[in-house]
Amino acid sequence: MKKADVFEFYRRLAEANPHPETELESGNAYQLLVAVVLSAQATDAGVNTATRALFDRVKTPEQMVALGLDALKQHIRTIGLFNTKAKNVIALSEALVADHGSAVPDDRAALERLPGVGRKTANVVLNVAFGAETFAVDTHIFRVGNRTGLARGKTPLAVENALDKATPQPFRVHAHHWLILHGRYVCKARKPECWRCIVADLCAFKPKTPAPRTPPPATP
DNA sequence: ATCCCGAGGG
């Protein structure tokens, strides 16, 4: 995508949603970290349903360790991959207490050393909790980047690097959320809703199926 | 490359 089109692409998304935020619910950086770990291959809505009760009781890594593995599994049973995730969250909480004074570290290397935390999760925490200009490439951003031509790559890391190169100020801090929300609600995996997409004219993807005769009323 | 693994949508 041309530079001018990239700027216009972000400008429109920014205009439509001036203050994008995570849809994951959390009350502090620790809870955010846990929520992001739980969100792997799961919907935000599903994670929120589970963490609502959990975070009411657990606000610190010490409290998570005290809660214990089996009780944690009960809380997150409705989320996919719950067995592995529960184990990682307990181990990660123990590591925070032992090595980081119970605080969430603000550097990538320390974050990625935590069990269950890879590059994508670290990028989300760095962006949301610390305001870093990181591009966490999840399934949505990978799809939107490649489909639109904004930032293409065969791997998530390649798309991340392409986004880093292509994304100008003042859009860098919020680019992650604009792209993910665009992917979740408009540029969907199965049925992208191009007829109501505000950047369709800048996009490389041209749908074969036209807009429905009776489109659903626009969401407020 | 494969495993982990549940809910919701089409």
Place this chain on the structure above:
DNA sequence: CCCTCTGGAT
């Protein structure tokens, strides 16, 4: 039924 959802570890 099959696909998708803010992946990570082996």
